[in-house]
Amino acid sequence: SDMALNPFSSGTRLRLSSPRRDMIRAIRACKTAAEERAVVRRECAAIRAAISGDGQDLRHRNMAKLMFIHMLGYPTHFGQMECLKLIAAAGYPEKRIGYLGLMLLLDERQEVLMLVTNSLKQDLNHSNQFIVGLALCALGNICSAEMARDLAPEVERLMRSRDANTKKKEKHHGVLISAVQLCTELCKASKDALEYLRKVATKTESNKNAGNAILYECVETIMGIEATSGLRVLAINILGRFLSNRDNNIRYVALNILMRAITVDAQAVQRHRVTILECVKELVDYLQVADPDFKEDLTAKICSIAEKFSQEKLWYLDQMFKVLSLAGNHVKDDGSLLRVAVWCIGEYGEMLVNNVGMLEAEGPITVTESDAVDAVELGLNRYSPDVTTRSMCLVALLKLSSRFPSMSE
Helix, strand or coil, X not given: CHHHHCCCCCCCCHXXXXXXXXHHHHHHCCXXXXXXXXXXXXXXXXXXXXXXXXXXXXXXHHHHHHHHHHHCCCCCHHHHHHHHHHHCCCCHHHHHHHHHHHHHHCCCCCHHHHHHHHHHHHHHCCCCHHHHHHHHHHHHHHCCHHHHHHHHHHHHHHHCCCCHHHHCCCCCHHHHHHHHHHHHHHHCCCHHHHHHHHHHHHXXXXXXXXXXXXXXXXXXXXHHCCCCHHHHHHHHHHHHHHHCCCCHHHHHHHHHHHHHHCCCCHHHHHCCHHHHHHHHXXXXXXXXXXXXXXXXXXXXHHHHHHHHHCCCHHHHHHHHHHHHHHHHHHCCCCHHHHHHHHHHHHHHHHHXXXXXXXXXXXXXXXXXXXXXXXXXXXXXXXXXXXHHHHHHHHHHHHHHHHHCHHHCC
């Protein structure tokens, strides 16, 4: 039937709720914010239908999807009770996803938390050390004053526990000092550790998301520890491969790291300049059809990338003009640019009016004395709180009054 073919249908049959991976793939494939909202709305409707039914087998899967939807900024309050049901389950896997949802979807101000106090007390006294750890972790993140009062005896008892997994800390100063020294030694850069990074970077396959995630962490580590130039070049070359990936998320991750890496090893980054500039071209092309909700953030990133990676001023100006023509309303006002413009108008106002110094490729522009004065007044009104800009506008108006006697009044 048509309903069975639609994984995001809001029908009542529980199997219509799509697998988590399919939902994430559908959301990531959305081109506009409106499309994303539609997919999330349909998926939430399917999850509500599963909650109202008897879908115990799907409860943990639906909670995982709700957490992803919550991280995108959409309301997920209707799933709070599902967290409590999962926490009350007997198995560790259900409790794990339940406690994770509890910490993510709720905070200490939620009244629903009072209902979980009894489950927390039972889990703090559980024979399974890992379930005890889940309860302690959740309590540390969302504990309210009432919960602290009711559960303090259990926590105090666990502080005297002999189980290392539950205790996690040691009061004996000798043990603490030894642990600190061990951590210090582990944190020191060693040739063996650097060689492991090199092996991971060269031998990890990048045809799956798991491999790309490992390579990403490897690159972040290499750039973070300020490794040798050879390792940095290897990391930047990995980012260059990321730029050729079909997954746009991976490409954006690569661009973000390259933005930071250019201050460390500009020469290695510039080897991939052609690919980076091609990405900028794609972003500018996408700007034409992008949803208005995305344009402000997109224009800021395009301007930042173009400024850092361009070597030709003409190319940079071309890209900036394209961005201004496509999304000029979303480009942030730049006070320094306005001050330069005001100074130029005040200093060379008569040349602007008389068309002196025009380039051959430019068409004739008609600028009157009134236009020049109005432009300065516009800057004065827009940036009136800024003392520097205001003073420069007033100085420019004084200069124009001497050059344009007819406008002196």
